[in-house]
Structures are given as C-alpha cells and as structure tokens.
Amino acid sequence: MSTKIDETSYFAPQVSKSDRKIAVQYRRMFAFGGLAKHLPQGPVLDVGCGAGPGLRYIRSRGATAIGVDPSIYALREAAKLIDVDLVQMDAAPRFPFADQTFGMVLANEVIEHVPDGVEFLLECARVLQPGGMVFLTTPNLWDIRRVLAPLVGKVWSGDTDPTHINLYTPWRLRNDLKAAGFKQPRIKTGFKPIRWLPPHRNPLAIPYPPLIGNGMVATGVR
Template sequence: MPGIAEENYWFRRHEVAYLDLLGHCEDAVVLEAGCGEGYGAQLIRQRARRVVALDYDEFTAAHVGRAYPELDVLRGNLASLPLRDAGVDVVANLQVIEHLWDQEGFLAECFRVLRPGGRLIVTTPNRLTFSPGLDKPLNPFHTRELAPSELDSLLVEAGFRVELLAGLRHGPRLEALLGGRIIEAQVEVAVSGAPWPDELLEAVVSVTCADFEITTRDLDTSLDLVSVAVRP
C-alpha cells in the first residue's frame, strides 16, 4: 500500500519494477491482471493508451474505481480473464503469480488475450531467497514460488519467447543500511508484534526506488524476478 510508513520498503520494492518496465507500455492497451490497490495501474496509465485494472476481490475493485477514475476497472478471475482473444498489447502481472493455484492456466489465458507480438510482464519473489530451503512458501498467502529457471520454463511451456529474465536486488545503500538486515529486522518486528524501533522505522521510511537495481547478473541470489515475455 502507498502512503504507509511501515510498508514503505515493500512499496518501493514493488514500485521500482513498475517504473523500470513502463517503456513496454508506451501507447499500449494494457491489462494489469491482479491490480491490487491500483497504484501500479495508475503509473502505467501515464504511458499507456488504456489500462484495464482487474482484480478478483470485490472491495479492492471498488476502491480502484473510486481512487483512480482514469482506469477501466473489472472484477474477474485470473483463471478465466474476461477479455476477448488478442485484445491487449501488454499484460502486467506484478507480484501476483505466486498467489495463484493454477499458474499454467493463467499463463494460457495471458497468451490468449495478448495480440501476436504482445508482451507479458511478470515479477515474483525469487523462491531461492524468499523461502530458502523450505518445501512450501514462507508467506502463507503464496501457493507456489518460483526460482529463475522455473519461471523461465513456465513461460516457454506456455508458448512465450522470454525476452528478459532479470533480478531485483538491493543497491549499495540498502546493502549497508542496518548492517544489511533491513528485511530481517522488519520480519522480526512483524513476528514479535513489538513496537517499531525508531531506527528501523527511520530506515524503512528513507527507502526510495533508487535504492534498488534490476540486473541480469547472478539471478539465483536476486530478491525478486523480473521477466518480459513475447507472444509470437
């Protein structure tokens, strides 16, 4: 959520991916499949010709329609997208696929609604660093997290050509902030229910998009995966 001090680290970590991928949305008809609060779809709208913001949750869809009137808001299931075949130029799916039970079915739907040459943008936590060594995701709301090779295989098997597979990482300032423990420190507070220490809250509030980088180097140690795939 934007505008919440304690969530600023995670908000910026998501926002930077939107900003990095805006060039693919220039003058395009874009579907954001799983739009959540709607701030990302609104960012895309600055460059796109039209943005359809879709979410399954009724309350969420109603909020997006009120908060961002420039968007076309739909409520629908990602397993059966309520759009015609080959009707959009770009499908954006940021930090959503890890929540889906049928990832293969969702990607088949993305392939269906994209025009030939259209792009699918997916970001998702890297399983190797987000839930290291675990048989199931650490986050109870995730159904299946993906390693870089697994995301690549899913996209290829769905018929896409992978144009970019990159990773999001901390930049130098974040690597040094709180001794490099900014994620762990937030998790410890969340698990314990203790009040936020002033030093931690100050550090979290200070985070900006410039504190992250997206690169193709050493994908297995990245925090989030960032992919762009093309429908042939």
C-alpha cells in the first residue's frame, strides 16, 4: 500500500470488532462470491490478511493458507487468532514467493490500495498454479450512494479511507483481470445484509445491480 498510515489507529478498530461480527461479515462476503466451492487442494495466499479473519475462514474449510500483510501490528494480531505462516510484505509489488506456488490468491479489500491494479493482478497470476483462481473484493465505484451521499450531508463509505487510491467500476475491474491474463473474469456486485435479520442470523448476502451494489466480488482463472 502506497499511502502512509499510522498502523495502530488504522488497524485497531478492525481488531476490536467482536469475533462474531467479523465472522458474519466474512461469511457473508465469501458465501456471496462462492469462495468455499472454489477452495483448492493447494495452499491459499491471503494478500493483505490483516488481523486474520480471512485466514480463519479458509482454515475452517480445511484448506491451507499463508497470510501476507505490510503491517506488523496486524500480523501480530493474526498470530493470536490462528496458527498459520505469516509474512510481512512491504509496499514492493513483487510477492516473496516462487512462481506457481498457490492454488488461490485471496485479496480482500486490497486492490483499491495499490496504485497499479494490472501490475498487482499480474503478480497474483505469477504465483498461481495453472488453473488457479484469484478471488478479490473491492468497493464499487458505481454505487449510486456515492452520488447521493453528499445530498444528505454524508460521505460514501468508499471515500472515507484515505488509502483508497484506486477505486474500480465493475467494467474496469473486468478489463484489468483480462489485461493480466485471467480467463473467465466474473464480477458480482452486492453483499449487503438482509437488514431485518439480526447479525448473528444473517450470514447471507444478496446481489444488487451495479448501480446500487456497494461492493464487488471478482474472480478470474489463471
């Protein structure tokens, strides 16, 4: 990530969320994108693993995983949650792994933080085994609430993070996946909760058209 941040102030709110809330959020996103059915036999690389909720989800499904993140603070918190290999990776675009190492690369809310999305996706492709999948989530720049929020004195959630330097529309994200050589690029917009269900009973997400879907799940096959 190229924008300098104070690690404690940035990651502490994420870490302080309850385990239940984090688990629900990740189940919702990953169920919406169909992550579980695509988990490979080979290891999964969780890029930008943060405090480890994605790693816990992957391991709970029986897959092996390695987490990388630029933040020592986040990795220390992840190490408290789960026993997996964790690697600090600085802002350099190249991952510290050999070609064709992983069966899947997971990048949850990462690509909006990197200055060159195609370069990032090319690096994901490099470390993927043939037939491996990239699975990423990112805010949807075409969310109509980005236009409507200022009209009611609010700020769209995707614009509140100063490290969001590369926000995507669904069409641009699909094109960047293709430019990086990924086949079968698929984009889904949505993963909002069913509001009248309490959080602990609301693991599902529902799709929305691109103009009202607040987030995107994207996949591509190497």
